[in-house]
Amino acid sequence: MLRTLFATFLLMISAPVVAQNLSVDINQGVSRPLPIAIPDFTTRTDVETPAGTTAQLGVRVAEVVTNDLKSSGLFRPIDKLAFTTTVRYPDVLSPQFANWRTVAAQALVTGFAERQADGSITVGCYLYDVFSEEVLVREGFNTEPRNWRRAAHKCADAVYSRLTGEAGYFDSRIVYVSETGPATSRIKRLAVMDQDGANHRFLTNGQNLVLTPRFSANDQTVAYLSYAQNRPRIYSYDIASGQQRLIGDFPNMSFAPRFSPDGRQLAFSQSRAGNTDVYIMNSDGGNVRRLTTSPGIDTAPSFSPDGRRIAFESDRGGSQQIYTMNVDGSNQQRISFGDGRYGTPVWSPRGDLIAMTKIGxxxxxxxxxxxxxxGERLLTDSWQDEGPTWSPNGRVIMFFRSRQGGGADLHSIDLTGINERRIPTPLEGSDPAWSALLP
Amino acid sequence: MTEGRALTLAGVAHIALFAALSLSWSLFGDDEPLYDEPVSVEFVEIGDMPTVTERLEPTLATQPRETVDAPDVEPEVAELEMEAAELPELSTESELPPVEKPPEPKPEKKPPAAKAPAKPKPKSEAKPAPKKQELTEAVDLSKKQSDKVRTEQDFASMITDALPEQVALSSVQQTTLAGAIRDRIYKCWDPSAGGPDSGSIVTTLRVKAAKSGEIIGRPTMVKQTGSGNAGYKRAARDAAIRAVMNPSCSLKGLPAELYAGGWEDFTLNFDPKDF
Structure with missing residues (x-):
């Protein structure tokens, strides 16, 4: 009897040891771009379209997707020369994963371009996890052949979003001030382009000086400052229609416009009797209200993404610093206290950060x-970088860099401060403003 | 109480304990929806840009990947319509800054929407179902076995056989093995994707490995905490799984003597807090 009970006891105390799993904590990692294979998009039947044959479109779409993902700094597209296989039409849905593992790809983007009976094209876009052989994205877009680049950007956004968890930003635009000519007679024109520099076009002819274009968050309207008739005033430009109009015909100089997140209001600065303050008005120019009253220069207002707060710069304390206030002007408080001066605050679309220009x-x-x-953190280190603007997902900042010998061009940098890139423009460029993700 | 009854009691206790410990994963797991909110990409009408009239929701693969018939392969496609560009009208107000002539407008013709191609229809190559005769035989065999009158000794040995053949690692062995696994995996783990609060996401995977070092199947996520952003959590899960399944960081060469009860079946807690 005793022997039996003892045996039972021994069996019972042995059980927990058997069921216990080894648990390992991984607290370290590495940060390196994800190796991704993006073979040319294929086509079932190669036919002509106004933008080239569908086979040619497939190659170009893959190039745009490759460049988009590479520019983010988060992906390392694998050189096509290393590929050990050619993707044909059936392979789009049925990749030979072993071939992609041999080139160390961790993700694979495949797709196709096809012409539809109505003349439109369809761009199919697939993303696979090479290790688990799981399809992560399966999307397609029909559009007119001339808009094939947007379909490619949409594909890149879908891939980026699925693998990072964040919204994409490739299908977006940049409006900026294109500059040319000597400093004494500089010609400045409004220009707009895709975020990768494609589809560039000028909006104004350079007869009047233009400054500080700013996109509305919810449509393709741009507010900007123009010196038409030598009076600096705020205009809006509807890119879709080409129509422009004067906003608020004030007797005094008005500048630094910025749309509210809902696009219904504009914050701006106005100089009256030697004092510059921040104002707010409806986007049609009505209901003007003054938000700051301090002596000195209060300018460069920027809304928080919830529309409740405004960041701005002010020299009311003796030097140029960043302040925030409620959208009605109450609760004004200084937030920058580091060495040097601070200007041009721009609230991130995510709301977690304010980009600025640090002068010192x-x-x-x-x-x-x-x-x-x-949490102040400087991302660039050059002679003169200024005018930050956020990508729609709040992960990349574009700005302009002036050269000591004269001239300026556009650059972007991500929040890591590592991935800095120059944005190609036909002429020199300044004052960039990034649109929201295109609808 | 006879010796036989005591063994029976012990056996029942073991089964109960084993079942309770096995169920503990599901009881303590995070019951939040873990993944697969669709990543949306949608168009709306803007000037001369394409317009999506139907939102396409990406879906996970449902088709077998090695049995696609080319002519039937079609993706799910969002239908877009081209809106003809409005003829830009420049204001004639003399105050307005001169403007570049907008691009040549297209005739205001709305082409018919393209029909979305049919969803891919994978060729089914399911394995044939077992023949009825085989199934019947299997049931009969099972019944015969359950009906067998076992001796108490048989019952005790059956319990022992049901338990995994594992060894209890000492704490030193566990520490050593955990360090060895950590050294393999961390080199393939990139937790940098995501957003502001991604650093709070802790992902726990259950991993089963063969003695050769190969990962058996796909690691399963047993728990994930931190952040309310489904996209960030999904990206964190995927990054952890990629780290485990990356051949560059395989478990090949881990001590064979620590396999049973050690790295044959273990959990990994990916915590980017200090990253």
Whole structure:
């Protein structure tokens, strides 16, 4: 009897040991671009379209997707020369994963271009996890052949979004000031282009000086400053229709317009009797209200994404610093306290950061800080970087860099401060403004 | 109480304990929806841009990947319509800044929407169902076995056989093995994707490995905590699974003597807090 009970006891105490799994904590990792294979998109039947044959479109679409993903700094597209297989039409849905593992791809993008009976094209876009052989994205777009680049950007956005968890930003536009000519007679024109520099076109002819274009968050309207008739005033330009109009015909100089997140209001600055303050008005120019009253220069207002707060710069304390306030002008407080001066605050679309220009040590640098002023971090280190604008997903900042010998061009940098890129423009460029993701 | 009854009691206790411990994963797991909110890409009408009239929701693969018939392969496609561009009208107000002539407008013709191609129809190559005769035989065999009158000794040995053949690792062995696994996996883990609060996402995977070091099947996520953003959590899960399944970071060469009860079946907690 005793022997039996003892045996039972021994069996019972042995059980928990058997059921216990080994648990391993992984607290370290590495940060490196994800190797991704993007073979040419294929076509079932190669036919002509106004933008080239469908086979040619497939190659171009893959190039755009490749460039988009590479420019993010988060992906490393694998050189096509390394590919050990050619993707044909059936392979789009049935990749030979072993071939992609041999080139160390972790993700695979395949797709096709086809012409439809009505003349439109269909771009199919697929993303696979090469290790698990799981399809992660399966989308397609019909559009007119001339808009094939947008379909490619949409594909890249879908891939980016699925693999990072964030919204994409490739299907978006940049409006900026294109510059040319000597400093004494500089010609400045409004220009718009895709975020990768494609589809560039000028909006104004350069007869009048233009400055600080800003996109509305919910349509393709741009507010900007023009010196038409030598009076600096705020205009809006509807890119879709080409129509423009004067907003608020004020007797005084008005500048630095910025749309509210819902597009219904504009914050801006106005100089009256030597004092510059921040104002707000409806986007049609009505219901003008003054938000700041302090002596000195209050300017460069920028809304928080919830529309409740405004960041701006002010020299009311003796030097140029960043302040925030409620949208009715109450609760004004300084948030920048580091060495040097701070200007051009721009609230991130995610709301977690404010981009700014830090001035000090003979340099203008682009940096970010939290809305309470903490966590200041400089991202660039050049002679004169200024005018930050956020990508729609709040992960990349575009700005313009002036050269000491004269001239300026556009650059972008992501929040890591590592992936800096120059944005190609036909002429020199300044004052970029990034649109929201195109609808 | 006879010795036989004591063994029977012990056996029942073991089964109960084993079942409770096995179920603990599901009981303590995070019951939040873990993934697969569709990533949306949609168009709306803007000037001379394409317009999506139907939102396409990406779906996970349902078709077998090695049995696609080319002529039937069609993706799910969002239908877009081209809106003809409005003829830009420049204001004639003399105050307005001169404007570049907008691009040549297209005739205001709305082409018919393209029909979305049919969804891919994978060729089914399911394995044939077992013949009825075979199934019947299997049931009969099972019944015969369950009806067999076992001796108490048989019952005790059956319990022992049902338990995985594992060894209990000492704490030193566990620490050593955990370090060895960590050294393999972290080199393939990139937790940098995601957004502001992605650093709070802890992903726990259950991994089963063969003695050769190959991962058996696909690691399963047993728990995920932190962040309310489904996209960030899905990206964190995928990054963790990629790290485990990356051949560059395989478990090949781990101590064979620590396989049973060690790295044959273990969990990995991916915590980017300090990354």
């Amino acid at each position: 040590g003979g340099k203008f640098r682009i940096g970010v800080m939290r809305p309470d002023g903490s």
